[in-house]
Amino acid sequence: MGAELVDVGRARPDDVVLAWEGQDVLAVRLPQLSESLDHILSAMERTYGGPLAGLDRRAKQSVVRTLEARGAFAVRHGVETVASALGVSRFTVYNYLNREKGA
Template sequence: MGGRVLAPAEAGENDVVLAWEGEDVVAVRLPQLADSLDHILAALERKQGRPLAELDRKAKQDVVKVLEARGAFSVRHGVETVATALGVSRFTVYNYLNRAQTR
């Protein structure tokens, strides 16, 4: 998801330090949530084998369902980012979200 591995001494307050048998061995710097959304979208695009905007409506609805489960819409401008990636309007993304919730 775009994290970076660091030496424990380089860890900042928001990094995750992993220890083994009481000894700090590695630190992980996780990306900002907005960066994670870009990584998730890129992974979904690779999985589909083509740009998300080229998917049919059903496939786009499925992508929105996956993104919702991963918390993509809790990110500031998440709906706008997803709408752009899917080649649809924000209104359409909200419709897909509502459709997924009524199932």
């Protein structure tokens, strides 16, 4: 998901410091959630073999289901980011989400 390992001496307050036998040994810098969404979208493009905008409607709906399960829409501007990647409007993404909830 794009995490970075950093020396404990360079750890920031929002990094996760890992300890071994009582000694801090390593810090993990987690990416911002928006960066994680970009990583997820890139992985989905690799899975589908190309840009998500080129998929048919059914495949795009499947992508939205997968992204919803991964929490993509909890990220600020997540709907807009996904809509752009899929080459559809925000309204279409909301329709896909609502369709799933109604099914």
